[in-house]
Amino acid sequence: MIGFTGGTLDRADRLRHDGAALTAATADGRARLLVLDGYTPQAGDDGRLGWTTLADAPDDAVLILLGLDEGAARFAAFVPGTIGGGTPAMRAPALMQMLAALAPGEAATYAAARSLIDWHGRHRFCANCGAASEAFRAGWGRRCPSCATEHFPRVDPVVIMIAEHDGRALLGRGKGWPPGRYSALAGFLEPGESVEEAVAREIEEEAGVRVRDVRYVASQPWPFPSSLMMACVAVAEDDAITLDTAELEDAIWVPRDVVREVLAGGEGPFLPPPPYAIAHTLLTVWAAR
Template sequence: MSAPGFTGGRLDRADRLRHDPDALAAATDWRARLLVLGPGYEPQVGDDGRLGWTSIADAPEDAELVLLGLADDRAHFAAITGESGGAPFRSPRLLAALGLMAEGEAATWGAARSVLDWHARHRFCGNCGTGTAPFRAGWGRKCPNCATEHFPRVDPVVIMIAEHDGRALLGRQAAWPQGRYSALAGFLEPGESIEEAVAREIGEEAGVRVRDVRYVASQPWPFPAQLMIACVAQAEDDAITLDRHELEDAIWVPRDEVRAVLAGEPGAFVAPPPYAIAHTLLTRWAA
């Protein structure tokens, strides 16, 4: 089965260079490449499904750079832009580009998008309020006043289906495309295990009690920087009580119908896109 979207990146993240300014400077030579990004961090994707790169010489003279990694001993960077951090807008053009990317390309773009957005959100020290500056090849920011070091954060999210009598519980939000149903999801809270978060979220959103939570797969999600933790849980019953603040609807779908929808046949729901781990989760459950 295919790996979850936004995984399988081919760049060597080269952590050794993050701690060695001289080696990093040496790697930032004429061969170094710069990721081409448009407004909103939108990627440029060629007909071959590969990301667009240009020479590091095309970076603005005062640009702050993030080392994405090495490929064939050539350094690959992204430039920290003046964009402000905020709720990411996924334009139709971006969604189309995600569907065109060759294997591993979305992982590289997703890492760049997440860390650049983090820089936009963390220009000031959370401890004293002083403006911060990038260090460690762009994988951190440091306060010149109190010396506090800040690093990109990743927010864990559980995404899961409950199963009961050969059926999967799927839900939909009102803002989604017509007919789209997907796995339920929610952020882990402090002091909570993955298993506890799965049970709480399914109970809160659909009123279904579950047990026997099992892990399936994980995926980085760059909107802006989550780690999606996919699980399946066994439902104790199939009675649904919706939280209308979270879901517009929830349904139980038999395994055969999930298989049919994933195969492109019409059914009771429209499947999540292949780059979403909900698609991976349903595929593996159906199999």
């Protein structure tokens, strides 16, 4: 399973539009609130997320409906003024280890909660007129009481990709990464650009390699803070690397058999991306071809 996917909650979009039904779901004694310390989930030894009653929500909290679990509502709480300011992009090693150990589907629930809480924290004012906005649709939107503009959680599309040439994969190393870590190249889509065009542009910009025949592999939500990673493979026209040192520290070509060996836990010229990252899935799919 790709990391942060496989969520088991019924997202219950119908409740977001039905005030009476939402009130009933909130009053249900089975309703639960996700336990978070800032952005960090509190998980048990069984790898399950921690939940508590809605009575533990602060008085000024905005309850965000994450969905239903066997008919019982599950919420996250956004507390105005306590979270925001760019911190969600930070990924402490301890947090990532915890997420990797979560039971299947649990990380997907956390990803939704984290992204929504961060979005509320960074979008408290109307982008149209500047007035303070208010949460609505069970936390899945904000409405401006001044100009009536409605705002909805954003998802930032990102391409993450491997260029292949003569049975080798192009991998890059970002600045500040753990020693030896190499992964797929990645970058945000730009306005007026297709996925295929973004893949070609990013590889050429970062490594100076021109590619063609882009093919899609899979996607992954990435809640740091709220991206959608779209994994692709492209065919390189040549293997000459011209590195953009503002983007990458290094880039290397790695043969397929070496990638297989590294992914299997063996020795090799690089440390692979962690299993919960779609870059790991992308390498695994490419190496198995």
